Amino acid sequence: MREVCIIGVGMIPFGKFPEKNIEELAVPAVLEAVDDAGVPPERIQVAYCGNVYAGNCPGQRVLREAGMSGMEVVNVSNACSSGSTAVRGVWNLIAFGVYDIGLAIGVEQMSRHVSGAIPLDENDLETGQGLNMPALYAMRARRHMDRYGTTPEQLALVSVKNHEHSVHNPRAQYRKTFTVEEVLESAMICDPLTLYQCCPTGDGAAAAVICAREIADRFSDRPVTIAASALLSGRTNSEPREFSGSELTVRTARQAYEMAGIGPRDLDVLEVHDAFTIGEITHYENLGLCEPGEGGRFVEEGHTRIGGKVPVNPSGGLLSKGHPLGATGVAQMAELVWQLRGEAGPRQVTGAKVGLAHCMGGGIGGVEGAACAVHILKR
């Protein structure tokens, strides 16, 4: 297996752009990534495009408008981890020598397709019982509160922290701070989750140029190594009726840590799938940042703020940066690359050398069959 690195990233500011199609969303991100990489566009041999809603050949559409045509293009979807799946797909092909340089694109136009919670499949047992994503996460939160004594204030603190981070990210969809009280007093979506504890829908795009390490120096003087890439399917929950853990994240993270030869204590910065506040808390535990049940206290003690011992979601996370499904996983790469290159400005995690990105495909009614991706980046 060859060492693989990211030599260029791009991302548009996330937001609501119902007037823009996917080409208009993604082309600026692609051009920014290619320019950042210093790679002549014709050197890019393969592109994977993560997208959920756009339909017919989004990758080819975007590349045509970017003036790039002729290469192998694969459109991938894995729900919320579609963008990470695109990164993983290109990583595979470069790590194992199929190609030398590839492009991962993530793009989503949600404004035209989704209003409110993302639709689940009508065949799901859970959906038939009236559940949707906020409700499933609310059950996780209730279970976590019941089992571990996690408090509503601890949940709210995830939102407070990520919104504080977002103020320093000019590409975040929302850039406004809230107090714990404001978070708890915002509209109740699904008890105990209030509006500011649920990620928004929105539109966005991101791109990353991925390259074999052995030729990266020809183009870039600041490559960031992808030390691990893991993508697995499995159960979202650790066991039936046990909503507070995720065997899938635990198993995927284990594979990534082994591949990178590191553990959670070696991480300097993380971008984690915080679609809802409880998600970030459980993933602290699933990713090994703290013990099971300790997630609420972990955020309360400030460990995951910028300046804390292991900052999580310096970008503002899905909660404030936004979560255009296909774009999210690639945008996580962009944030980590900027952090590891020391280019994150006022949200810079000082001296960050190792970062982890975690994305979780919404799965099938929230119970089984989801996709989880974990990438570890190093400079």
Next chain:
Amino acid sequence: MREVCIIGVGMIPFGKFPEKNIEELAVPAVLEAVDDAGVPPERIQVAYCGNVYAGNCPGQRVLREAGMSGMEVVNVSNACSSGSTAVRGVWNLIAFGVYDIGLAIGVEQMSRHVSGAIPLDENDLETGQGLNMPALYAMRARRHMDRYGTTPEQLALVSVKNHEHSVHNPRAQYRKTFTVEEVLESAMICDPLTLYQCCPTGDGAAAAVICAREIADRFSDRPVTIAASALLSGRTNSEPREFSGSELTVRTARQAYEMAGIGPRDLDVLEVHDAFTIGEITHYENLGLCEPGEGGRFVEEGHTRIGGKVPVNPSGGLLSKGHPLGATGVAQMAELVWQLRGEAGPRQVTGAKVGLAHCMGGGIGGVEGAACAVHILKR
């Protein structure tokens, strides 16, 4: 690069099954392929699922119902070549040593999503001018008639031939013969293309177990080698306003022939993207079976019938076997495997040793940005 082979295939009879969801369509095909391969399901390390319309994580849904969970699962789409893209994805990962055994799934539930011609994107220039797939192919047919003297009867003969083949395929959606007159007198869809010259919409699924050659003998005594796999994007038409050729198919086929170290004269049997009769005729030319402009005469002279010098679409092709988008490319693999193993019954191409499958993603308004996949199989 390692040698890769197919050790098991499965396919349900294609048809219209509006009452079935994608799990119900695909699970029998998956189980048939796994059984045919003789591989314990837990040995399968990765699955790529080709699908266009099903939405959230079709591959994980199908595998959950098939009792298989935990592996890397990637859902891919490339319009009409989505199934071929799934095969290509797994081939890549095995050829370059990421995994040893994988599964390509193709599935489409069209009855619930499509009525009449498949919808194109409203942003396409061509769509804005009122064009759709039958209209685009009709323009190709008109151009071919104008430039090369191809006749309506020659177009009709493609349909006559493929429907004759389909009578011997118990898995074909339609199994009925037609005369040239009947084809020409069927309802006019878009002049010169009549109803029986357009592939039907329908539902279906297929699966293939793909394995590193070096371990295939542990499971199967009749592996079929994938001698080449090529997937590219590019222009559907050879040049602007020149609808009779496809630079994309020419270029993809060239890559596949080079990889396999063979040429069109070495082929014994082909499964070709005959979504419309003119498609098969132009692809004879694009794939090098005959000279540009000779496609009409080539079918008229009987070369591509079973018993002719290079039978094309013994399965009945998209025109009669059906074309559930995501399923088609994998179903082509199933047909070639049966042909090369000598198990095709009354539609067997005698002594077939080398087969080619060609699939064409409908592209973007028919002009640029399409996907084309060519696979060459050998026994």
